[in-house]
Amino acid sequence: MIEAQNLTKTYGAKTAVNDITFTVRPGIVTGFLGPNGAGKSTTMRMIVGLDRPTHGSVTVNGRHYADHSSPLHEVGALLDAKAVHTGRSAENHLLALAATHSIPKRRVHEVIELTGLQSVARKRVGGFSLGMGQRLGIAAALLGDPQTLILDEPINGLDPEGVRWVRSLVRSLAAEGRTVLLSSHLMSEMAVTADHLIVLGKGRVIADAAVADVIGGAARASVRVRSPQASVLASTLASPDVTVTHVEHDLLTVTGLDAGAVGDLAARSGIALHELTPMNASLEEAYLQLTNDDVEYRTGSSARDLEVTR
Amino acid sequence: MTTETLKPASQAPRLRMPSAASTNRVRFPGILRSEAIKLRSLRSTVWSYAVLVLISLGLAALMAATLASSIEGQVPAEAQTAIVMQVSSFPVALGQLVAAVLGVLFIAGEYGTGMIRSTLSSVPRRLPVLWAKSLVLFATTFLVGLVSTVGAYLIGSPLLAASDVAAPLTDPDVLRAVVGGALYLALIAVFALGVGTVVRSSAGGIAVVLGIILILPTVLQLIPADWAANMIPYLLSDAGLGGLGIESGTPGGLEPWQQLLVVLGWVVASLSAGAILMKRRDA
Known part of the structure; x- marks a missing residue:
């Protein structure tokens, strides 16, 4: 259980984390999302006491991380795969960390x-690929058989098998009743790995809900329609509540109407349809909508334009 | 949520730790062991210590040979002791640069690579790490320093004996040069560790430490004022080398025990600054 209370971190004039309060519960995988610079890494660093909060506090199982008598047994953290001396072998790196807690060599x-x-x-870490560095970081996080796992971008640089392995690892750890906090930029992976999401934007919590609720609540479902008379259909469907996007010359994406309504309207106007597919919103869409709103309100940037031209 | 294909039991992650968790607490002896592993598992430290020993033996041989060839006639007993002292501890004047670099790298290397975040996550109270590093660095450098100075004595003595210059290792002055030289090297390393903790950068830390050891004495000598001359005996390297029979006739005329106190003062100052900043700053 990780509990953050009014957690704030400022670096000079810049506020990285702005008065956030959240709870990461045991027994499930909690995903930590947000654009670059949203404050995810800073928050994770504050959890393990590397950064000192400017205001507020964060505890792990009721105590500040530094107050635990066996920190590595309490929290295993992969914050930065590069938190290793490049001149040392992986084995010696782990042995040195294990020695602080008298964790046996066997482990x-x-x-x-x-x-x-x-x-x-036995090779020096300096020559490791990104994926091997990630594996070493995960090995270090698991060293103390921790009750709580904090993994910042753990699948970055892993091969597909490694990605699958991390997914089953965190799911089985959560199933054992442990607390897992996981950040990733890969939405498809997050959608199948996490049960709950905390989304940060500009240092604030903009969503804290189950994955299904985030997807259902933030993004509207759409309908894919293919028709040889796409332009005619588009003008037929047009209304203030409906958005029609031309994807290809004969392909439309419609939001604001369900598939049945689109089909009925087309039939009434005698327009032939070659395809009519209801599309569920993906986590990626939900996420982009959430965070774009956030960016828009604060800086008036053109993140949404980027999405459209993509 | 898709259902997950479970791995076969033989490949399933073994997560449980065999031993009871209650025994795996952070304790100081464990932190000491951790720092000892770190020190010996880097090629750079192993090489630096090897270089320290090798230049000591080489310089001692060179100096003893040069002195022996320039000696004519019988040398008084007191001067013989002074010559043996110099040969045994002269390598320290160069060795201190290696010890200084080692001390800075032992901590600044962790900041430079990001290792410090792993270190401080496993010991979140932080300061025990600095104390453990100091002790491990002090003990190792002292032992290697002793090998260097005793080795310098053993290599220099036969060369000097050819010119009838000799003093036993058990002579109090020779012993002071040999043990004091090793002690000084160890203290320089710990001083540099403190500086490295403050500066958090290898290049910056080495520049500061070498500036204090090498450049500060020269600068003070160039200032034509009494206060500058009066400060010279209290400089780190002058106080440290003064008691070893290298810098003969220091103007301030500090006793060896006072010189040791001066060196200790520098070490305490740099370690305290390092400790305060390490505790306070974000890692």
Whole structure:
């Protein structure tokens, strides 16, 4: 259980995290989302005491991280895959971390095996690929068999098998009743891995809800319509509550009407349809809508234009 | 939410730790062991210590040979001791630069690579890390320093004996040069560790420490004022090397124990500054 209360962090004039309050519950995977600079990493660093909050506080299982007698057993964190001395071997890196908690050597070899690093464990970390660096970071996070896991972009640079492995790992850890906080920019992965989402934007919590609610609440479902008379259909459908987008010359995306309503209108006007597909909003769409709104209100930037031209 | 294909049992992550969690607490002996692993698992430290020993032995041989060839006739006993002292501890004047670089790198290397975030996550109270680093660095540098100075004595003595210059290792002055030289190297390393903690950058830390050791004495000598001359004996390197028989006849005339106190003062100052900043700053 991670509890943040009015957590605030300012660097000089810049506010990275602005008075946020949230709870990360055990037994589920909580996804931590937000655009670059939204304050995710800063928040994660404050949880493990690397950064000191300007105001407010954050506790893990009721205590500040530094007040736990066995911090690595309490929280395993992958905050930055580069938090390793490049001149040291992976094995020695883990042995040095394990020694602080008198964690036996056996456990070090266990996490090396678990993360598939056996063949490179004695090589210097400086020569590691991004994916191997991530595996080492995950190995370090698992070292203390922690009750709470905090993983910042853990699948960054992993191969598909590694991505799948991380997914099943965090899901099984959560199933054991542990607390898992996970950040990722890959929405499709987040949609299948996380149960709950906390979305940050400009240092504030802009959503804190179950994944299904975020998708359902933020984005409107749309309908894909293919018709040889697409332009005629578009003008037939047009109304203030309906948005029609030309995707191709014969393909429209309609929001504001369900598939049945589109089909009925087309039939009434005698327009032939070649395809009529209801589209569920994806997490990515929901996320972009949430965060674009946030960006728009604050800076008036053209993030939404970018999305349209994409 | 899609259903997940479970991995076969043999490949399923083994997450439980075999030993009881209550025994795996952060304790100072563990932190000491951690820092010892860190020090010996970097090639740069191993090489630096090897270089320290090698230049000490080489310089001692060179100096003993040069001195032996320039000596004519019988040398008084007191002067013999002074010569042996110099040969044994002269390498320290160069070795201190290696010790200084080592001390800075031991902590600044962690800041430079990001390792410090792993370190401080595992020991979030932070200061025990600095104390453990100081102790490990002090002990290791002292031992390697002792190998260097005793080795310098052992290499220099036969060369000097050819010119009938000799003093036993057990002579109090020779012993002071040998043990004091190793002690000074160890203290310089810890001083540099404190500076490295403050500066958090390898290049910056090395520049500051070498500036204090090498440039500050020269600058003070160039200032034509009494206060500048009076400060010289209290400089880190002058106080440190003064007691070793290298800088003969220091004007301030501090006793060896006072010189040791001066060096300790520099070490305490840099470590305290490092500790305060390490505790206060974001990692």
